[in-house]
Structures are given as C-alpha cells and as structure tokens.
Amino acid sequence: MGLGGCIILIAAGAILTFATDWDMQGVNLDLVGVIFMIVGLIGVATFVSISKRRRGVIAPPTTTTTVVDDRRHSGYSDGYGG
Template sequence: MGLGGCIILIAAGAILTFATDWDMQGVNLDLVGLIFMIVGLIGVATFSSVARRRRVVMGAGTPVIDEERPHRGSYRDGQGS
C-alpha cells in the first residue's frame, strides 16, 4: 500500500468516526473508523521508514573512478600514444 492509500484510510476513518451518525446493527462505525485511522498511521510510518532507507546520498567529495577508459600513453588498446 502506498502513501496515497494510507492517506485515504485515514480520511475514511475520520469521516466514519466524526462525520457520520449512521446506526448499523452489529457494527460500531466509530470503532471501524478508529481502526482505519490507526492502520493508515501505521502505513504512513512504515512507508516513510522504507523510503528513508532506500535513499542513498553521495557526498560532494566522493571521487568517481572510471576504470574502463584507457589512460593516455598506455598500450591497452594495442596502439601507443
């Protein structure tokens, strides 16, 4: 479930808990809305934790070494300089 799904769960839970006054026999809509909001918050926390772990930041001082490019004056390609 992505971040959008988690936000939809939180919104649907808030609507069920705070904005409705329906009475269904055998179903407590306030509790269902509360469960939706809790699951949505857990999803947001998990999504942000996974997204933070995937992010790789290389510092500005990290050297990039290209080992495939032949150096000038080498005989690796069969020709001299």
C-alpha cells in the first residue's frame, strides 16, 4: 500500500468516526473508523521508514582532484585585438 492509500484510510476513518451518525446493528462505525485511522498511521510510518532506508546518503570521495589549465593562449595579450 502506498502513501496515497494510507492517507485515504486515515480520511475514511475520520469520516466514519467524526462525520457520520449512522447506526448499524452489530457494527460500531466509530470503532471501525478508529481502526482505519490507526492502520493508516501505521502505514504512513512504515512508508516513511522504508523510503528513508532507500534514500541512503552517499559520502563524497575523500580525495579531490585539482585541475590546472596550463595552456598558453595564442593571440592578443591585451584582450582588445590590438
């Protein structure tokens, strides 16, 4: 389940818990909504944990190379063409 699915679970759970007043015999919709929200939060936490692990930080190399341009430019020395 991706991040979008987790957010949908949280939203559906919040709607069932806080925005509805339906009564179903044998089903407590408030409890179902809370369960959806908890499962969605666990999914978000798992998704973030896995994505942090995938994006490992790679340290730059310890040795650096210095490039020096020793070429002599032929042409005008004053830069104005004269």
